[in-house]
Amino acid sequence: MYTKLTSCLLLILILSSCKNENKKEDADTWRTKKSAVENATHNQLLQVEKEEGWKLLFDGETLSGWHLYNDPDATSVWEVVDGELHSNANDESLTAGDLVTNDAYENYELTLEWKIAGNGNSGIFINVQELPDVPTAWQSGPEYQILGADHMDYDIPEKRPGSLYVFLPQQNKVEVEQGGWNKTRIKQENGKIEFYLNGVLTAEKDFSSPEWKEEITGTHFSKYPEFGKTTEGKIALQYWYFETWFRNIKIREL
Structure with missing residues (x-):
C-alpha cells in the first residue's frame, strides 16, 4: 500500500x-x-520615437515624399520592393538619377539603414539645392559616403564609407557589414555636422566656418558655385549604377 x-x-x-x-x-x-x-517590423515609428518628434521619410510602400532629382515625373530606377527602397541597376529603360526629398531641412537628425552590392558606390547628399542649372545633387550637396567593401576605393581614407567624401577620412575606423545592413546617422545643427556609421563617429565638420569654404577651393568641387554653400537643403540618395537598398529612413528636426 x-x-x-x-x-x-x-x-x-x-x-x-x-x-x-x-x-x-x-x-x-x-x-x-x-x-x-x-x-x-521596419519602416515604422515606436511610440517613444513619435514622442521625441521623429517622422518617417520612407513608408515602406511608396516613394511618397521623394522624387527624381530635377525630373519628378520620370519613371526612375528607384522602386519599393518588399518594404525596401531599391535602386534598380538592371533595367536600362528606366531613368537614372538621384532620389531627393520633396522638402528641405536645416537642423535635424537623420537615421537610416542601407546595404549595397559588394563593389557598389552610393552616398547620401545633404543641403542639396535642386536647381534647373545644377544637373546633379552632388554639385551642391556634401556627401556621406556609402561604399561596398569590394570597391577599389574602399581603402582610400577620404573615400571610405561614413566619411565626408573627399574632405575627411574616417575619424574613427569602422568597417561595413558586407552583404548586410549598415546603420547611418547624420546630425546637423547650426551648420555643424556629425556622421556616424554603425554607431561609430566617422566625421565632424562646421559648414558655416571660413575654413570649410577654403577647403572647397582646394578640391574639384570649387568648379561648382552651389557646392557646400548653405546649411539648409534637401536630402538625396545617390544612384551610381549599382544596386543599393535603404530602409527605416527617419528624421527628427531639431
Whole structure:
C-alpha cells in the first residue's frame, strides 16, 4: 500500500513538474517570437520615437515624399520592393538619377539603414539645392559616403564609407557589414555636422566656418558655385549604377 501510494505521488510530482516546464518553455518561446516579430517590423515609428518628434521619410510602400532629382515625373530606377527602397541597376529603360526629398531641412537628425552590392558606390547628399542649372545633387550637396567593401576605393581614407567624401577620412575606423545592413546617422545643427556609421563617429565638420569654404577651393568641387554653400537643403540618395537598398529612413528636426 505504501509503495503504491508513493509511486502515485511521484508520478503526480513528475507530471506537475513537466507541466510547469512546458508553461515556462511556452512563455519563453512566446517572448522570443514576439521580440523577433517586433524587431523585424521596419519602416515604422515606436511610440517613444513619435514622442521625441521623429517622422518617417520612407513608408515602406511608396516613394511618397521623394522624387527624381530635377525630373519628378520620370519613371526612375528607384522602386519599393518588399518594404525596401531599391535602386534598380538592371533595367536600362528606366531613368537614372538621384532620389531627393520633396522638402528641405536645416537642423535635424537623420537615421537610416542601407546595404549595397559588394563593389557598389552610393552616398547620401545633404543641403542639396535642386536647381534647373545644377544637373546633379552632388554639385551642391556634401556627401556621406556609402561604399561596398569590394570597391577599389574602399581603402582610400577620404573615400571610405561614413566619411565626408573627399574632405575627411574616417575619424574613427569602422568597417561595413558586407552583404548586410549598415546603420547611418547624420546630425546637423547650426551648420555643424556629425556622421556616424554603425554607431561609430566617422566625421565632424562646421559648414558655416571660413575654413570649410577654403577647403572647397582646394578640391574639384570649387568648379561648382552651389557646392557646400548653405546649411539648409534637401536630402538625396545617390544612384551610381549599382544596386543599393535603404530602409527605416527617419528624421527628427531639431
